[in-house]
Amino acid sequence: MAKYAMLIDPSRCTGCAACGIACQLQWQLPKEMHYNHLEFAEKGKYPEAWLEILPVQCQHCEDAPCLKHCPTDATYRREDGIVDVDPEECIECQICVQACPYDVRVVNQETGVPEKCKFCSDFVDQGETPACVSTCMNEVRIFGDLDDPDSEISKAMAKEDTYQLLAEEGTEPRVYYVLKGEKIEFSGK
Template sequence: MKSPDKSTISSRRKFLMGAGAAGIGAVAAGKAQGKTTNDAAAKGRTAEGRDTAYHGQAGKRWVMLIDLRKCVGCQACTVACKIENNIPDGRFRTWVPDVEIGTFPNARRAFLPRLCNHCERPSCVEVCPAGATWQRADGVVEIDYDTCWGCGSCVDACPYDARFMNPVTQTADKCTFCSQRIDQGLLPACVETCIGGARQFGDLNDPNDPVARTIRTHPVQVLKPETGNEPRVFYIGLTHELQNNLQGKPTLWSEDREAAGKGDDGTWKIEPLVEMEGADV
């Protein structure tokens, strides 16, 4: 597989120009050479035959395109994902940081929908000592919840902070592009519910797929291109201030996603302030 053009790392402008050429070219090359597959994982799953859940949909390369011009920060995706996938409190497979940028009166809001990038070169797969995580033929990076020991290596290895430990299964967990849905020809829950139409889902290998066409013909960006992971979640309108280290003042939840929600003991981490006075002052 072709390694990413390192010259794109130092310069965002170069990256933007180069993304269409170098980045996407790598997909095609990767396809031709077969997937990055963890041998142990593959062995553990041979008994399942050609079950799509394990092997994915041959010939396809699922990607997501997020048009930030259309994101309104409504968090419908965040919620739909939690309900569809039964994600425990305080954990998120997808989340949307909501920040304020600029200074008064020229301030504006910016949103950055986040999820697993289903990278072409996922750094989480190779570190798994149990062979519990692998990439399907269609690019979806999966976890075998029966095999995962819950060691957390992959959580640390992901440069995008996309993985977390699920306190219910005590395994690693992350976005799967809703593989249970896409394997039935449906859309991921977050895409279905996106009110602004910012999230789009498609097959990069299909030249007629509108998402693939947009990715090939429009300037698109990825998060932290310097990781070399070649993310397959693309953005339109990803500015420099959002691309590498999210800058700006958080206006919704705190920086720490898990600070919201409940702890493992089921109690809320935020304690109410109950003091109030009604008397005239």
């Protein structure tokens, strides 16, 4: 069975937001709903100032607080590790929204269901890649199976130093970030 994960290299991100737009179009989300977003932080002082950009989405945690706190098991983990939501089981209590330390759950105003990135699992099941990955012109994201040593993500992870957002929370995210220099700070909740 596959063990899906994503590797994100923030140093390659230009902030164009094509990833978010592709996701919105793919899932026909209203303009106010985003499954992924970019965090911007100004660093340094003139004349040596720069902008850090951190792409953030559901981290598909091994020890997902949203899954642990869901009273109806509407939030569940697939065998391949993708954390998903069954809208038929959801009672719209929004406990998962409060439990997520990454603040990536969004409530669909039409249905009341807290939704999130699902690694485009419908397309992954057909051998395709998530919309945010295939749309990015700067190859910021790599998606694949960590259990396959020949996969692009496995090869990239073997070469790169990586870190996870809020690793101290113990959630064991399946989204990894390339470490170049210092970690980019995540603002979180």
